[in-house]
Amino acid sequence: AQTVTQSQPEMSVQEAETVTLSCTYDTSESDYYLFWYKQPPSRQMILVIRQEAYKQQNATENRFSVNFQKAAKSFSLKISDSQLGDAAMYFCAYGSNTGTASKLTFGTGTRLQVTL
């Protein structure tokens, strides 16, 4: 079974600064997917970024980028130029295929505060 660990329950960043959220995972599979989801206080879970394990290039989406280290089983999220709207709970998730659907294993989450 896969496990996902987020060791930072809470993080704080000043507006316009950069913050990195950590995530490690454990798996015996060679092909899998990794995701970061954001859940603001309004509660809707929003996909931030995805990484396919067979791709060496780190994924980027505007101000969001990942540092994917497959050998170390590490998948951190970097948020640049932080904005007040980035305040949320961030979940790292491991995705595996069940045959015809995907199954997500979530970490425990990191609550990000953005201060002025």
Next chain:
Amino acid sequence: DTEVTQTPKHLVMGMTNKKSLKCEQHMGHRAMYWYKQKAKKPPELMFVYSYEKLSINESVPSRFSPECPNSSLLNLHLHALQPEDSALYLCASSRSSGTGKSYEQYFGPGTRLTVT
């Protein structure tokens, strides 16, 4: 359109009531999911439907009964719930693949359920 809708937004029910949660997506996704989320915790997978057939039941008590009437709709029928079942219930959908891919899931805003 990457929207998953859920109704109702809030639901209060007694332990003897029968109610249903509804989820709808129009993205052409053939995999749909129910999750339960307690406060400050990650979502816990309950059920997975693939091509309108139940493919995963994560040992959920029978007082929760899922139904997938067609490829766009997913229901969760509730009966004789307990106060500990109070939680946010999230629906999600994703593309379906038999090729080992694990596509990202798109989440609805959730139904906040309170059992009294």
